[in-house]
Amino acid sequence: MEQFIGKKYKLKSSENFDEYLKYIGVGFLSRKTANSVSPVCTLMLNEDGSYTMAMLTTFRNVFVTFKLNEEFIEERADGTKVKSLMVVEGNKLIQTQIEDNGRKSTHVREFTPTSITVTSTADGWSGKCVRVYELVE
Numbered sequence: 001m002e003q004f005i006g007k008k009y010k011l012k013s014s015e016n017f018d019e020y021l022k023y024i025g026v027g028f029l030s031r032k033t034a035n036s037v038s039p040v041c042t043l044m045l046n047e048d049g050s051y052t053m054a055m056l057t058t059f060r061n062v063f064v065t066f067k068l069n070e071e072f073i074e075e076r077a078d079g080t081k082v083k084s085l086m087v088v089e090g091n092k093l094i095q096t097q098i099e100d101n102g103r104k105s106t107h108v109r110e111f112t113p114t115s116i117t118v119t120s121t122a123d124g125w126s127g128k129c130v131r132v133y134e135l136v137e
Contacts, residue, residue: 001088004111005045009133011038020120020129024105026078033059034077041116041133043093051086 014035021031037057044052046065055062055077062077066086074084074097082097082105093109105122113135120129 001043001051001093001111002045003113004043004116007042008136009041009116010136011041011131012134013132014129015131016127016129017131019127020122020125021078023122023125023127024099024103025080030078039133040136 018031018035021034026034037059039055039057042054042056044054046052050065050067052063052065060077064074064084066072066074066084068086068088071083071085073081075081076097080099082099084098085096087094091111093111095107095109097105097107099105103123105120108119110117110119115135116133118129118131118133120131121127
């Protein structure tokens with residue numbers, strides 16, 4: 001992942017994002033806000049060996065700090081707290097989120113030199129959300 005540290009990627013396309021958010025219980029106004037912005041994603045390496053993933057928008061900035069292979073409590077952008085785990089497999093950063101009700105979402109972030117493709121799925125949902133971010137810096 002080190003070759004992707006500090007680079008900025010801006011959202012260029014999004015498929016089934018609203019359907020995914022609706023399935024996991026995000027409210028109407030929060031979904032509309034989330035769908036109206038084009039976040040810039042960046043991954044930073046901290047001095048203690050942890051990482052911070054930032055999603056920056058004109059509306060709100062969201063920061064998630066984690067250590068690879070260690071479960072942590074994450075507050076999603078909609079305010080829901082979930083158990084999260086980040087692991088690396090090759091050029092993929094794979095995140096699992098487990099809600100209090102036991103439902104699991106998986107987000108696979110595949111990094112290339114010019115893009116990040118994020119594929120999100122959830123237990124019990126037959127769909128797949130795909131969001132593509134392109135390198136801007």
